[in-house]
Amino acid sequence: MKVSRLPLRLERLEDRSVPATFSVTSLEDTNSSGTLRWAINQANLNNEDDLISFAVSGTVELGSALPSILGSVQIQGLGAGQTVISVDSSLSTGFTMFRVGGQGNTLDLRDVTLANGLETTFTGATGIHVSNDATLVLVDAVVRDHRTDYWGVIQITNASAVISNTLFEGNTHNDPQQRGVIHNWQGSLFIISSTFHNNDM
Helix, strand or coil, rough: CCCCCCCCCCCCCCCCCCCCCEECCCCCCCCCCCCCHHHHHHHHHHCCCEEEEECCCEEEEECCCCCEEEEEEECCCCCCCCCCEEEEECCCCCCCCCCEEEEEEEEEECCCCEEECCCCCCCCCEEEECCCCEEEEEEEEECCCCCEECCEEEEECCCCCECCCCCCCCCCEEECCCCCCCCEECCEEEEEEEEEEEEEH
């Protein structure tokens, strides 16, 4: 009896790639292994999607701007009450905490608090600047106690941002002619289920 055989063929499998993961195990603001600054630098070195996950609760006090985000980076905190990224209160010169710019670059921030940002003499938005076709996703966050002169707390310049379930509270503006927690310049902005409370802007 002749047995018929079906021709063999290759079948494309579902993509099950996982992002490269870097753990934040130290609250120090240095380039040492395990810090947030180190984790961002490590994520920027590869071309994969990256996950930076906090494994320690508390406050990271920044003495300068964090490295600009390259590629697609998700930063996952332990909850807005447990993961606080703040500017050192002793500083007199401001800076932008997070920057992401350029097509294909994405910053995805979740379950964190961004606190005590400072803008001095047009140093830029205190919290986040997203620009030039980059993307910002901000989810389950608290943005509080920032002091700005012009650009606000979040600046969107020819880019896109989605903000969801986020509380903006206690942010102040030094210039009454330049008001706004979020400064959107020719960008795309979606705000979902978020609260703006007691902001003097």
